[in-house]
Amino acid sequence: MHNRCIDASSGASPPAFGEVVVAALRAAALLRLLLLVVVGLAAGLALAGCHRESAPVVTLQALEVGDRACYVVVATDSGKQSLEGDFDLCPDGAREASALIGQRVILTQHKERVQAASCQGNPECDRSDEVDLVVAITPAPN
Numbered sequence: 001m002h003n004r005c006i007d008a009s010s011g012a013s014p015p016a017f018g019e020v021v022v023a024a025l026r027a028a029a030l031l032r033l034l035l036l037v038v039v040g041l042a043a044g045l046a047l048a049g050c051h052r053e054s055a056p057v058v059t060l061q062a063l064e065v066g067d068r069a070c071y072v073v074v075a076t077d078s079g080k081q082s083l084e085g086d087f088d089l090c091p092d093g094a095r096e097a098s099a100l101i102g103q104r105v106i107l108t109q110h111k112e113r114v115q116a117a118s119c120q121g122n123p124e125c126d127r128s129d130e131v132d133l134v135v136a137i138t139p140a141p142n
Contacts, residue, residue: 055106057140063098065090067121068114072097072107072134083107084114085134097137108136 061080062073070090072083088094097105112133119125 055108057104057106060097060100060103060105060137062101063090063096068117068119069131069133072137074105074107083109083134084131085137086112089134089137095136100137100139104140105137106140107134108138109133110135 056076058074058076058081060072061075062071063085064071064073064082065087066084069084070087070093072085072089074081074083086093086095089097091098109132111130112135113128113130114133115121115125116127116129119127
């Protein structure tokens with residue numbers, strides 16, 4: 001025989017231990033979900049306040065194979081610039097960008113290591129420099 005206490009004021013018996021555990025687990029799950037929602041909203045609001053500058057639009061003038069990089073020649077508002085780029089962007093490279101010469105483009109740059117300028121193109125030289133290397137050239141939106 002199972003002995004259950006009865007609450008004299010309501011006539012109802014208290015919940016069984018298993019029911020209490022299930023209710024506690026449900027409450028904990030709801031709290032975790034609520035926490036995830038609050039954290040997600042806070043992260044979204046923080047990102048909404050970030051203003052990421054868009055990459056400048058330049059005119060691609062030439063791609064020239066050099067000793068340590070593919071030289072990406074562009075025209076900017078401040079004049080002509082020659083930037084070091086991935087060899088794959090030059091003619092006959094895997095991502096050749098020659099078709100974009102004369103067009104307005106956006107350059108993507110990453111910090112990369114290239115052969116040091118002090119090596120003067122010597123393939124035996126193992127020194128390197130870290131540069132902002134052009135790794136992608138994409139047409140600018142109209």
